[in-house]
Amino acid sequence: MPADQPQAEMSFLDHLEAFRWHIVRAISAVVVCSIIAFVSKDFVFGTLILGPSRSDFWFYQMACQLGQTIADSTGFCIEKLPFIIQSRKMTGQFTMHITSSIVLGIIVAFPYFFWEMWRFVSPALYDNEKKTSRGATFFVSLLFMSGVLFGYYIVAPISIHFLANYQVDVSVLNEFDITSYVSTLTMLVLSCGLMFQLPMVILFMSKAGIITPQLLRKYRKIAIVVILVIGAFITPPDPISQLLISIPLMLLYEMSIHISVIVYKRKLKKEKALEKPGDSLN
Structure with a gap:
């Protein structure tokens, strides 16, 4: 198979063919994970995506317990987030269902995706470079997943809580579109995942x-x-x-x-x- 041929003995076209197979396998993993996320709508939306919008989310509960333990105060406890999520476009919910499934597929399949890209690049390295770069897939994946978890459990709920409570005037209600909510959550989570690659x-x-x-x-x-x-x-x-x-x-x-x-x-x-x-x- 072209992907298994030693790249040091391959022509330019053989390199392109090998790269194509690595890309096909990597994207296939993303597609499979995205499909699984799409059919798991109740868990993906009910638990993951909409989780930070509810007062029983992990971060809010931990903040409440921390405030009670340190200061014996319920000031950090959140009973309700003062906003509602709406879909103002006919295709809004379906579009966000597809988009969030793809994003989740990318996150879950990221370790395999990077491994496929590394498999293509690593044969071109010298032996000492391969030796010093051993474990690259593991550490890149570990840092990315750590950043994603940090963004989801820490940064996202704090940001959502702040934006939900921010008002220029009491007469203006916070009614967020599902597109805006999912886009904000996605940006926060993926940004943290990428920044943790430093x-x-x-x-x-x-x-x-x-x-x-x-x-x-x-x-x-x-x-x-x-x-x-x-x-x-x-x-x-x-x-x-x-x-x-x-x-x-x-x-x-x-x-x-x-x-x-x-x-x-x-x-x-x-x-x-x-x-x-x-x-x-x-």
Whole structure:
């Protein structure tokens, strides 16, 4: 089969054929997961998508328990979110059913999708590059899923709660369209999933020599400002929401510096090992 042929011995057309099969399998996984999500409408909408819009959602319950435990107060308890979700277009609910199923299919199939892409790229790497990149699929998938869960269970309910309670005037009621609600939830969740890839991006850029630990430390203050701007962009203009998304990103940035340090030290060690035979000849 073309996909199994060693890529070092393949022509350009063979590479395209191999890539086509990897894409077909990856997209097939997304389609299968999307179909499963589509037929599981009651669970997908009733539990997952509409969950953050209800007061019994996990985050709201935890916030209530935390307030009672620390301050013996029910100020953090949410009895009801003051908004309703409507569908103002005839095709609104059906369109959002399809869209949310595709998004959920992408999220669930992401590890396999990335694995297929990695299978296509990895044969072109040198043996030492393959060795140092071992576990890439696992860590990329782990970070992505961690970001998705963080976005769904933390960022999304805080943002929805803020927007549901925000009013320019008491006479204006919050009646959100299903399209707006699903789009906001999707943007928050996927944005967090992608932003949690920062350590892996720094890892590969460090191995490529594009980024060094010194450079990351030098621009740390600028990076913090950028992170705060990103937090303000994907969350409502609420300082608590911005901090909740910014703090994990700052921690990931610091983690990325340590990853870059490890890569940099290994690279220096390898360079010194290559210089030793020449020094002995001199």
